[in-house]
Amino acid sequence: MSDPAAPRREGREDTGGLRRALRHVAGRLATALASLAAVVVAAFFLFRILPGDPVRAMTEGREVSAQQREELRRQFGLDQPLWQQFADYALGLLRLDLGTSFQYREPVTELVLDRLGPTLLLAGTGTAVAVSLGLFLGTRAGWRPGSPADRAHTAVALFFWSVPTFWLGLLLIVLLASGRGITPGLFPTGGMADPAGGGTVLDTVRHMVLPVTTMAAVVYAQYLMIMRSSLLEERGADYLTTARAKGLRDALVRRRHAVPNALLPTVTLVFLNLGQVVSGVILVETVFSWPGLGQLFYSGLRVPDLGLVQGLFVLFAASVILMNLLADLVYPLLDPRVRP
Amino acid sequence: MIHHPPPAASARHPAVAVAALLIAAPAVPAAADSTVSTLTVAVSQQVDSFNPFTAQLAVTTTVLGHVYDRLLTNDPRSGEPAPALAESWETGEDGLTWTFHLRRDAVFSDGEPLTSDDVVWTLTTVMENEAAAVAGGNYVAGFEKVTAPDDHTVVVELARPQATMTSLDVPIVPRHVWEPILEREGEGFAGHTGEDLPTVGSGPFVLTEHARGRSITLEANPGHWRGAPGFDRIVLRYYSEKDAAVEALRGGEVSFVPDLTDAQATSLEGAEDIAVNFADGKRFQAFTVNPGARTRDGEEFGDGHPALADRTLRRAIAMAVDNQEIVDKAHGGRAVAAGGYIPARYTDFHWAPEGGETDPDFAPDTADALLDEAGYARGADGVRVSPDGDRLRLRMHVHQDRPDNVNAGLIVAERLAGIGIEVENLTVDPGVLSDALHAGEYDLIFTGWTVSPDPDYVLGIHTCDALPLEPGTMQGDAYFCDEEYDELYEAQLREYDPGRRAEIVRDLQRILHREAVVNVLAYPDIREAYRTDHIDPSSVQVQPDPGGNIWGQDGYWALWSARPAAWTGGASGDGLPPVARAGIGAAALLAAAAGTAVLLHRKATEEDRE
Numbered sequence: 017m018s019d020p021a022a023p024r025r026e027g028r029e030d031t032g033g034l035r036r037a038l039r040h041v042a043g044r045l046a047t048a049l050a051s052l053a054a055v056v057v058a059a060f061f062l063f064r065i066l067p068g069d070p071v072r073a074m075t076e077g078r079e080v081s082a083q084q085r086e087e088l089r090r091q092f093g094l095d096q097p098l099w100q101q102f103a104d105y106a107l108g109l110l111r112l113d114l115g116t117s118f119q120y121r122e123p124v125t126e127l128v129l130d131r132l133g134p135t136l137l138l139a140g141t142g143t144a145v146a147v148s149l150g151l152f153l154g155t156r157a158g159w160r161p162g163s164p165a166d167r168a169h170t171a172v173a174l175f176f177w178s179v180p181t182f183w184l185g186l187l188l189i190v191l192l193a194s195g196r197g198i199t200p201g202l203f204p205t206g207g208m209a210d211p212a213g214g215g216t217v218l219d220t221v222r223h224m225v226l227p228v229t230t231m232a233a234v235v236y237a238q239y240l241m242i243m244r245s246s247l248l249e250e251r252g253a254d255y256l257t258t259a260r261a262k263g264l265r266d267a268l269v270r271r272r273h274a275v276p277n278a279l280l281p282t283v284t285l286v287f288l289n290l291g292q293v294v295s296g297v298i299l300v301e302t303v304f305s306w307p308g309l310g311q312l313f314y315s316g317l318r319v320p321d322l323g324l325v326q327g328l329f330v331l332f333a334a335s336v337i338l339m340n341l342l343a344d345l346v347y348p349l350l351d352p353r354v355r356p
Numbered sequence: 357m358i359h360h361p362p363p364a365a366s367a368r369h370p371a372v373a374v375a376a377l378l379i380a381a382p383a384v385p386a387a388a389d390s391t392v393s394t395l396t397v398a399v400s401q402q403v404d405s406f407n408p409f410t411a412q413l414a415v416t417t418t419v420l421g422h423v424y425d426r427l428l429t430n431d432p433r434s435g436e437p438a439p440a441l442a443e444s445w446e447t448g449e450d451g452l453t454w455t456f457h458l459r460r461d462a463v464f465s466d467g468e469p470l471t472s473d474d475v476v477w478t479l480t481t482v483m484e485n486e487a488a489a490v491a492g493g494n495y496v497a498g499f500e501k502v503t504a505p506d507d508h509t510v511v512v513e514l515a516r517p518q519a520t521m522t523s524l525d526v527p528i529v530p531r532h533v534w535e536p537i538l539e540r541e542g543e544g545f546a547g548h549t550g551e552d553l554p555t556v557g558s559g560p561f562v563l564t565e566h567a568r569g570r571s572i573t574l575e576a577n578p579g580h581w582r583g584a585p586g587f588d589r590i591v592l593r594y595y596s597e598k599d600a601a602v603e604a605l606r607g608g609e610v611s612f613v614p615d616l617t618d619a620q621a622t623s624l625e626g627a628e629d630i631a632v633n634f635a636d637g638k639r640f641q642a643f644t645v646n647p648g649a650r651t652r653d654g655e656e657f658g659d660g661h662p663a664l665a666d667r668t669l670r671r672a673i674a675m676a677v678d679n680q681e682i683v684d685k686a687h688g689g690r691a692v693a694a695g696g697y698i699p700a701r702y703t704d705f706h707w708a709p710e711g712g713e714t715d716p717d718f719a720p721d722t723a724d725a726l727l728d729e730a731g732y733a734r735g736a737d738g739v740r741v742s743p744d745g746d747r748l749r750l751r752m753h754v755h756q757d758r759p760d761n762v763n764a765g766l767i768v769a770e771r772l773a774g775i776g777i778e779v780e781n782l783t784v785d786p787g788v789l790s791d792a793l794h795a796g797e798y799d800l801i802f803t804g805w806t807v808s809p810d811p812d813y814v815l816g817i818h819t820c821d822a823l824p825l826e827p828g829t830m831q832g833d834a835y836f837c838d839e840e841y842d843e844l845y846e847a848q849l850r851e852y853d854p855g856r857r858a859e860i861v862r863d864l865q866r867i868l869h870r871e872a873v874v875n876v877l878a879y880p881d882i883r884e885a886y887r888t889d890h891i892d893p894s895s896v897q898v899q900p901d902p903g904g905n906i907w908g909q910d911g912y913w914a915l916w917s918a919r920p921a922a923w924t925g926g927a928s929g930d931g932l933p934p935v936a937r938a939g940i941g942a943a944a945l946l947a948a949a950a951g952t953a954v955l956l957h958r959k960a961t962e963e964d965r966e
Contacts (some may be wrong), residue, residue, distance in 0.1 A: 068787020069794070074404070074412050077806050079525075079813040081494045082831045087486050091546045119404045119413070121547050130568055186599055194603035201607035206600050211396070211571040211591045305596045307569035314596065315402050315569075320787070 041345065048341045055333040056109060059326040060102055066320045070094070070118050073319045092118050092323070105326065114327030119319055124327035127312060134208055135308030138301070139293040141224060142231035147286055149232060150239025151279075157240065158247030158278070159270050169240065177237035185230045185303035193226065206305035227304040231297060235289075242285050246278040253277075280351050287343035294332055393920040395587040395891065396610040397907075398601035399594060402569060406550035408527040409481070409488035414908070415592065417491075419572060422590075422912045423557040424527030427456055427475065427510075429911040430809045432899035435702065436854075437522035440911075441470065441558070442510075451517035451852055452500075458508040461581045464530045466556045472504035477531040479512070481538065487546040488538070492526040494813070517850045519857055523810035523910075530556050560585050560916045570594055586895055586919035602885075605630065611890035614882075614907030617759060618688045621883040629889040634690055635882040635898065635905035636701035639806045641682075641760060642694075642876040643752070643768065644834040645670050649796025652823045658796020661750055663742035668730045670872035672723035673800075676775045677768055679718065682877045686763035690883065694876035696865030698811050701879070701900060704854070705811050707862035709869055723775050732776070740776035749778040750799035753789045761802045764877055768800070794828045796835065803833050803874075809910055812849060815864055818874065819845050836873045882908070888921060895919035 071088045089095050093104065108115055114124035153173070157166040176184070195201030203226050204210065210219055250256065251274065259269045298310030305311070309328065316324035401415040408420045428445070431438035442456035462470040479502045481488050482495075489496075500513040512521070533556045541548045555563040560580040565573035572592040578584040593610055595601035602620050604610045606627060616624070616632075625632050646660030647670070663669055679693035692700045695708025695717075709717045731743040740748045750772070754765035762783055769779035779800070784792075792798045805814050816822065819842050822832030844864050851857040868874050882905040886896075897917035898904035906914040 066787065067785055067791050069790060072790055072794075073787070077414070078412055079494055079808065080412075080490075081497065082829060084490050084493045087490055087493075091487070091490075116547070119402070121405050121410070121549055127568075186597070189600050189603045193607060193609075195607035196603075201609070205604040205607060205609055206595055206597070207570055207593065209567075209570065211567075211573065211593055302596045303600060305594055305600060307567075307594075311569060311596050 040348075044341055044344045048337050051337050052334060055337070056106060056330055059329040059333070060105055063320055063322050063325050063329070064098075068320055070319050070322055074119060094322075109330065114331065115323040117316070117324035117327075118321045119316070120321075120324070124324055127324070128309065128328070128331060131307060131309045131312050134306060135294055135297060135301070135310065137220075138224065138227055138231070138306055138308060139297045142228045142235075142297070142300070143286075143290070143293050145228055145232040146236040147239050150236040151243050151282065153236075154240040154243025154282075155247060155270065155275055155278075158244035159251070159274070161244075161248055161251075166244075170244070173237035173240045176233045177235075179234060181230060181234050181299040182303055184233060185226070185300060188226045188230060189303070206303075208307055227300050227306055230303070231300045235296070238285070238289075239282065243278065243282050246281045247274060250274045250278045283350060284343055284347055287339055287346065290339045292336055294335055392588045393586075394589045394591055395612065395915070395918060395920075396591045396593055398598075398604060398610045398613045399572075399592045400596065400598055400601070400615070402594070403566060403572065405548075406555065406563065406566070407545075407548050408491065408529055408550065409485075410490045410546055410548075411550075412491065415572075418908070419563060419574065419592070420527050421559075422561040422574060422915060423555050423559045423563050424529055425462065425470075425558045426527060427524055428522050430523070430899070432897055432904065432909070432911070432913045433901045435704070435809060435900055438911075441475070441528055445522070447521075447852060451850070452514045454512045454514070454521050456510045456512070458510065459581060460508055462558050463579060463581075464556050464558050465554070465562045465577055466530070466533075468530060468532060468556075470528070470530070470558045471507045472510045473507070474531045475510045475528050476502050476504045477535065478528050479510075479526065481534075482526060485538070485545070487543075490546065492524075495520070495524045495526050517852065518812075519849055519852055520810050520812045523808065525808075528558070530558075560912055561590060582916065585916045587915075590915055605885060605887065608887060608890070612884070612886040612906070614884040616883040616885060618690055618883065619759075621690070621885065622688070624885045629887055630885055631888050631893055632883070632885045633898070633906060635884070636900070636903055637691065637699055637879040637881050638701060638808075638905075638908070639804055639880060640694060640697065640699055640876050641691075641764065641802070641804045641878045641880055642697075642874055643764075643800050643802050644836075644874050645673060645800055645872065646796065646798050647835055647871075647873050649827075649835045650823065650837075651827065652820065652825055657827045658798075660796060661746065661748075661799045662744065663732075663746050663748060664750075664799060666730070666742075667871060668726055669732065669742075669748075671870075672726050672775060673772060673777065674869075674872040674875045675717070675719045675723040675726075676771045676777075677718070677875070677877065678771070679877050681771075682764050682767055685767055686760050687878060687880055690881040691760075691878040692881075694878050696862070697814070697868050697874065697876055698861065698865060699807055699879040701904075702807065702809065702811070704858045705861045707865040709866075720771065720774055727775060734776050738776055739778045747778075748776065749780060751780045751782055752800040752802075753792050753798050754781065754783045754802050755786050755789055756783045757786060758802075760878075760880055761804075765802065768877075793833060794824075794830055796827065806908075811861055815845055815848070815861065818868065834873050836868075836871065838867060838871060841867045890921055892919045892921045 070092065071085050071094065075085060075088070086095075093101055096104075105115055112125070114128065116123050117127055120127055150173075153169045157169040160166055189205050190196060193201055193203045193205040204223050208220060208223050256269055256273055259273045264272075294309055297306075297308065298314055300306065301308045301310035302314050313325065313328045315321075316328065399415050401413050403416050404413045405411045406416060406420065408424060411417055411420055425441045427440060427442045428437050429440040430436070439459070441458055441462055443459045445454060445456045447454050456475070458470070458472055458475065464470055479496055479499065482492050483489070483499050483502070498515050498518050500515050502513075503511050505511060514521075537548060538545055551566060553564055553566065554575070557563075560577050560582060561574040562577050563572070564575045565571070571594060574590040574592075576585040576588050595604065598613075598615070598617070598620065601610065601613050602616070602624065605613045605624070621632050621634070624630050645664050646658070648656060648660055648662075648665045649658035650656045683689060683691045683693045696706065698705040698707065700706045727740060732740040732748065734740050735747065742748060752765060752769060755761045765781055765783065769781050772779050789801065793801055807814050817832035818834060818836040819832075820837040820839075821842075822830065823835060823837055824830035841864060844860055844867070848857050848860040848864065851860060884905065884907055886906070895918055896906055897913040898906060899909040899911070899913055
């Protein structure tokens with residue numbers, strides 16, 4: 017190979033790398049968009065397969081006439097042919113219009129904006145607590161596998177992982193909120209603020225304690241287990257022997273060398289879970305009457321409020337797709353080994 | 357006492373300090389608002405709209421019933437129509453003209469007097485604007501014209517006599533507020549949610565605040581013509597989980613929880629400072645038999661069992677079931693065994709079969725004999741076969757979300773097996789059940805209605821006119837059609853004499869019982885509970901009185917009459933003052949946090965020593 021060829025080849029490699037990266041990004045974007053399109057179609061037809069009729073359900077027990085039901089049907093657009101309803105819905109989505117709720121008679125976008133804050137607050141705090149607790153305990157457990165601490169942490173985490181969210185939430189309410197028996201009613205039984213003189217930061221935080229505890233208790237096990245197992249993999253690595261040979265204390269070896277490397281798979285998991293967090297809080301929001309998106313979705317499903325549930329479904333699915341996309345794009349930056 | 361963590365500890369463990377603050381916090385805001393007496397009700401339904409022309413859901417129509425007056429109300433003691441906005445009323449000779457004389461002291465909450473002009477405008481709007489008729493159009497369907505000869509007289513001219521004129525559930529709204537809204541919104545009026553707060557109404561309360569999915573606040577209207585309500589403020593607090601609401605009642609966070617299940621009501625019985633109210637039910641629980649689904653033109657559809665067109669078989673099915681057994685086993689005794697279609701609470705209209713040889717209500721042996729005689733022979737497996745050769749295996753749709761229906765369904769299935777009818781028990785989602793009903797694809801199906809003081813509507817859904825024009829659009833819930841019934845239905849609607857009308861209504865129930873398409877099982881009690889240290893039990897006006905309910909009344913009697921209990925305890929039921937509770941909580945959390953911190957620290961240093 018001649019000398020002049022060398023720089024050219026290097027240059028080709030550079031542009032090739034960039035092109036590969038771009039192709040990677042474009043590929044991921046295309047996949048995400050295709051998934052989103054599938055979700056849009058699925059959301060429309062999925063909820064129309066649901067049994068029940070929104071107008072009949074909403075007027076149940078009301079002394080309304082057939083004409084009044086017909087007028088409601090017209091107002092909801094349910095008298096239109098199916099293709100027309102789908103076209104209206106799909107064109108609306110292109111304008112970022114998620115449709116109108118039947119029962120609340122308001123644009124879904126407005127309802128979502130109203131409920132987004134409480135959900136992000138609850139889901140964000142719950143996830144942060146679960147992740148920190150999981151990583152912290154997972155590190156302890158994985159560093160000394162088989163030790164009593166490891167066995168205890170793993171057992172406790174798996175116990176809570178298998179507890180139904182609904183049951184745990186109600187149990188906490190009975191024990192800590194109802195004022196039953198010897199435990200005084202320490203925390204509110206539900207909601208986000210005290211209707212009388214509530215709304216302060218402290219009041220909100222007080223209302224958050226039980227729902228956040230419930231949410232974190234049920235999910236922290238997955239972070240613990242993944243942290244534990246990735247730390248286990250690192251434990252025998254040569255660079256740790258080197259670190260020890262330098263005379264570093266055990267805790268420092270763990271903190272400075274083992275943990276950063278073991279964190280990678282965990283970070284991916286955290287990202288992948290972020291998208292599902294919103295839909296995951298449905299149960300917690302329902303038990304604790306938390307005025308968030310999950311509770312909104314639940315109230316829509318019971319009717320079924322087609323306008324509301326299809327809009328929310330698209331939104332939830334879009335957030336999962338977006339988070340997966342971000343995880344795909346961010347991971348190579350964190351770990352050079354998986355760079356395309 | 358509140359424990360303060362030492363500064364060093366809180367600096368190292370800020371979480372501990374925050375936790376302590378949190379627990380100690382509640383005492384402050386609760387005490388600040390103690391001058392305003394508040395009645396907090398746990399509700400489980402979200403708000404659809406506060407637009408009185410379109411609102412459908414029970415929680416909103418209840419709120420609107422406290423915010424706006426109606427022309428007439430229902431007397432809680434006698435159950436008769438009683439004056440509200442109209443002090444008196446009379447009908448013309450031909451029965452086609454109704455004149456209402458309005459009271460002169462009714463004032464809207466913005467100070468404007470309520471006059472006949474507001475009444476005429478409200479009723480005319482419901483008559484003429486389809487979007488505004490969604491909530492109350494059924495009440496004005498027979499109206500020709502509404503006029504106001506003077507400021508305090510309203511004259512309604514009818515196309516044909518209707519005895520329901522004393523129970524028009526139409527909230528009278530201020531024209532000066534709603535006319536501009538209607539003009540501004542035009543086509544979009546259906547989407548107007550009436551959230552311009554505070555509302556302007558003439559009722560005993562003013563809707564002042566709505567936090568979506570959280571709470572609804574009503575303030576007392578001290579100038580109301582009936583007198584000021586007993587509480588300054590009513591807060592409807594949203595609970596998506598009824599069990600949590602029950603715990604909130606125990607802890608004193610809410611004062612009143614309506615619509616309890618039997619298990620919840622039983623668990624609250626005997627709890628300190630809590631009264632459980634079991635009231636005669638407004639609802640009937642029934643199962644209907646598919647007599648052959650058809651449209652108004654007589655076109656048959658669906659796949660109901662062909663033998664059910666035979667009245668003898670339907671009568672046998674009804675006779676095989678013991679309503680008292682349903683009450684005892686499916687309702688824990690908290691119900692009234694059904695007679696006819698109208699619940700026993702409405703003593704004037706209620707009818708029960710006399711029993712005896714000709715018209716037995718529960719007689720499995722007679723049922724068995726009837727079927728033998730009619731040619732329904734038992735097969736080798738004990739299941740009967742119809743004279744046309746169809747095996748009597750019947751599907752039964754039951755609401756899976758209603759424990760009383762699920763339990764009753766089990767009993768019905770067992771009793772029918774006793775007379776040689778096999779039942780396929782389909783306990784399903786209410787949506788599935790509703791779809792099966794409207795497609796006519798069922799044999800036996802559970803149903804129930806909450807009956808108003810005027811029974812016209814629930815009787816009307818079994819006229820031939822209530823059959824669907826095309827499958828799926830049925831007004832009624834049973835594909836029942838009987839000429840004699842239709843004639844009597846028209847007659848009761850024309851009859852203005854209460855005694856004679858009640859007589860006809862009882863005859864209608866006799867026909868329903870005879871035809872055995874609609875088989876009423878029980879009138880379940882209304883179950884609700886409240887705190888006696890928040891609400892003075894002697895002040896609450898129940899309906900009917902005595903033995904009546906608090907929530908879901910016709911009129912605003914209960915919430916208007918309820919007064920605060922003399923001593924209103926803190927937020928806790930255990931008698932400890934809030935500060936003490938806060939102290940205990942803070943101490944417990946601190947101890948736990950400190951213990952954990954020490955443990956972790958010891959472990960960390962241990963590792964470091966290695």
